[in-house]
Amino acid sequence: MANIALNPRQQPSRIFLSYKRNAEPDESVVRTILKGLLEASHSVFVDRMIKASEMWAERIEREVRQADWLIVFLTESSSHSEMVKGEIEIARNQASTSGGRPRIVPVRLSFEGRLPYPLNAYLDSIQYAMWGGPNDTERLLDELKSVIGGSAMPTSSPLPNGSDGECSSIPAYAADLVPPGGVLDVEDPIYIVRKSERKAISLLDHPGQTIVIKGPRQTGKSSLLNRLALAAMRRGRKLALLDLQLFDEGTRKNPQEFFSHALRLICDSLGIQHGLSESFLHERGYTYQCTTLMQDLVLSQLRTPVLLAIDEADRLLATNFRQDFFGMLRHWHELRAKLASREIWRNLDLALVTATEPYLLIDDKDRSPFNVGYVMRLEDFSAAEISELNRLHRSPLTDGGLTRVMELFGGHPYLTRRAFYELASGGPRTSPDELLAQSLEDEGPFRDHLRRHCLNLVRHPQLTSTFLSVLQGVGVVDEVNFDRIEGAGLVKRENGRVVPRCHLYAEYFKRHLQLS
Secondary structure, eight states, X not given: OOOOOOOTTSOOOEEEEEOOTTOTTHHHXXXXXXXXXXXXXXXXEXXXXXXXXXXXXXXXXXXXXXXXXXXXXXXXXXXXOHHHHHHHHHHHHHHHHTTTOSEEEEEEESOOSOOOTTHHHHHTXXXXXXXXXXXXXXXXXXXXXXXXXXXXXXXXXXXXXXXXXXXXXXXXXXXXXXXOOSSOOTTOTXXXXXXXXXXXXXXXXXXXXXXXXXXXXXXXXXXXXXXXXXHHHXXXXXXXXXXXXXXXXXXXXXXXXXXXXXXXXXXXXXXXXXXXXXXXXXXXXXXXXXXXXXXXXXXXXXXXXXXEEEEOGGGGTTOSSHHHHHHHHHHHHHHTTSTTTHHHHTTEEXXXXXXXXXXXXXXOGGGOSTTSSEEEEOOOOOHHHHHHHHHHTXXXXXXXXXXXXXXXXXXXXXXXXXXXXXXXXXXXXXXXXXXXXXXXXXXXXXXXXXXXXXXXXXXOHHHHHHHHHHXXXXXXXXXXXXXXXXXXXXEEEETTEEEESSXXXXXXXXXXXXXX
């Protein structure tokens, strides 16, 4: 295909290139694409353009939201990058409220495997570009220029592994050792089973359960929900999953759109022919109508047990209808006990996942679904669980190394597992001493994770202020903001004091938040 020059009538586009830094082939491909798009008179941004004196998190947020196009380069490694996921989420939210811009173009770099959840839900339905080696770079550049100019992406490449674009809530396990991040697969051989998980699964032997999974960010809540879903299906239940992180910003701002979308997703998940439009609910009475339709259209029609699993419930924190929604779920829980509705509603199990303290989502405890049924709180790993992780990774650490890992990460499930992955995967930091020594560096093994936290904090200045007071040992005055940064996984209570969740956070954020 010949090079495509910018049409004189075509306005230059603003383009954001999302990729994993310091990795190949990512760096080499992005350098060539950047050069070619700049030569075509487009305005292109990559994060290396940020000056040392700039507040990089604010710049990232601004550049994504102002872009016309987000081109995301995907490899096995970058598909697990927290920063790549964060940039995609910003783009999706912006597009939902600004006429579809930025548009997302996925580019797979010698990678045809399954994307991890939730990236597969975000991207599998979008036609992607493929790069198989250096000889494809010019062809890829031409395709991207063409798409930016208004042409469709060539459709010669099928979706990977025979996928039809649908997102399975329980994907097939793909490898013996995959980079940690996001929901762990139900067949992950390195998964640590907690005692509370065994109890929750045993409850599914009886109909009409409500199970609440609470805990800070990245303690394994969504992974546990996935395993509960599988256990429920093995017991004959049908599954409807509402992952609220997949509801874009526009949907979460409009109660009619939210309730309509949620009910249609439930029906679609259960294979129910419903004929419901995108705006079938009347302006008032959303919860009444949803309850009626849930009973008449779903439970009465199916006559079989259903597990309704709701992940990322705290995504509704900023909505003005959250109390109505969660009050409705509590009502559904209570309908199981009423004689007139008991027979139908006992066929509904509820599983709710939240990182936010429930009172922030619904302040009336008598209407809250988070304090009924079986409530389980996931904590950080214990020393025994870290020792078991070491064994599952073929024991790369001695007792002294295990002590250092516990001191640095405090049992943080994601960081601990990431450390073991780096040690066991034969990467550039295979020595425990090297890994731990580089943990605080800007280009270290935890760079994406730490920068994602910075990106989130910059969007919420009041939370940054509260976190800084903890880092400085001042304590916490605002309990609401404390509960929110605890839910974000940044702090914890220890011996009556509020402290950073782990030593890595304490040291890293003292350096970086003070600068801003």
